[in-house]
Amino acid sequence: MLALTAGLAPAQAATPSPDGSGGRHKSNAELLAEEACSVPADHDPAIIVVVQRVARSYDANAKVTLAAFEAGWVESHMHNLPCGDKDSLGVYQQRPSYGWGTPEQILDPVYAATQFITRAIDSDRRNPGFTAGQLAQSVQRSAFPDRYDQSEGKARAMMAEASRLAGMWGGSPTDFDGDGKDDVVTFTQNAAADVYAARSTGTAFSGTTVKWNDFFGLGGETPTTGDFNGDGKDDVVTFTHGSLADVYVGLSNGSSFGGGAKWHDFFAPRHEVTAAGDFNGDGKDDIVAFTHDAAGDAFVALSNGSSFGAGVKWHDFLAPNGEFPAVADVNGDGKDDIVVFTQGTRGDVFVSLSTGSGFGPAQLAHEFFAPGAEQPRVGDVNGDGKDDLVTFTSNADRDVYVALSNGSTFGPGVKWNDSFAPAGEFPYVGDFDGDGKADIVTFTKNASADVYVGLSTGSSFGAGAKWHDLFGLPGETAL
16 A cells, blocks of 8 residues: 555646646546546446445545545546546546556555545545545545535435445344344444344343454444354354455354454455355355346355355346345245345345255246335244245335235235334344244434334234333444
């Protein structure tokens, strides 16, 4: 990594120019009409996820993160461009001739974002009064410095989308002490990287939150849960992404998670959506990565109880850009399958059943469920051994709808609760009272950090009752 100094070279050269800009950096918005470098009209979802994860990995503050998104939009419309003004390349149009790295490095979005964000963090420390656009300008040295702050609206929209795309948790088991009742866990994902758990008593989550690990699931990583060694107690796993792309597991002993042990040394390096599930039915949860791009590949690494095997492609088109993948045993055969919510205006739901060594062809299982930006989840809400669909409208209506599985398709969406998980909260599912039926939980994610649970009767969810009054603070990942 290049040294961070006050005299950093701009992303493009400052050489004499006949356009009156003094040769200072020109954004690709201007280059469209004068260079043979085509810039797409809208952003690449994969790139915004990479930038968001890199920003979190450096614990970048909100202003630095906004600067990264403003600059990425102005320079390339958040695309990894193989061209640009002079020898400029990539998301941030960085120049090899000015010491930003080799062309190969600059065309690695993780590297490019790292170069921008580390410099912006340094500039923010030296210039705390700068706006996000001024921070971007201090790194990019553009001939048109106002254009960064002018892109704030688009940048914030991309940030919101990136947070959603990077945090697609459709459901995962959380019974950390093996007593048959799901618990709750939160990853602080900050410099401390603590992990706290609160056990279920069947009527509440234990009043005192307990630290179960003091360094796991750093910022920019994707943590989730599953029983990876098959001992009946759910563990934690984290995907580091980036150039290392390691996968670490912290095994549960019933009262804490062990130190993170590397179970895989290269899995989900970029913008992939990751999840866990028992795909071969051997009682040990495995991991899956969806490339979440135009290719739509799905890779699985099976657990042997102490590590994950090589990543193997189990499907060549599942959950492309913008769709929401989840893991569920929808036919009750003991092997977890893949459920894909297309969301948006379509609202289709597709299922790809596991054969134990691959995922079968995707079949349409519902024609309209969890449309728009609703928050879909999966779980066995009626206790028949087959996982069902749940969606939270997360708007002023605060409705919760369920579509029950019959083993091959899902029935009509039925309202099971009419006031749960308003906008801004994070809802999830789990069997919190141990009766074999999945319930719903929501983390308010505000200053009060309350946790509410709605128990399943098998045909509806009861009213939300407060089960914890301080858990899952803003910025944390709570499951």
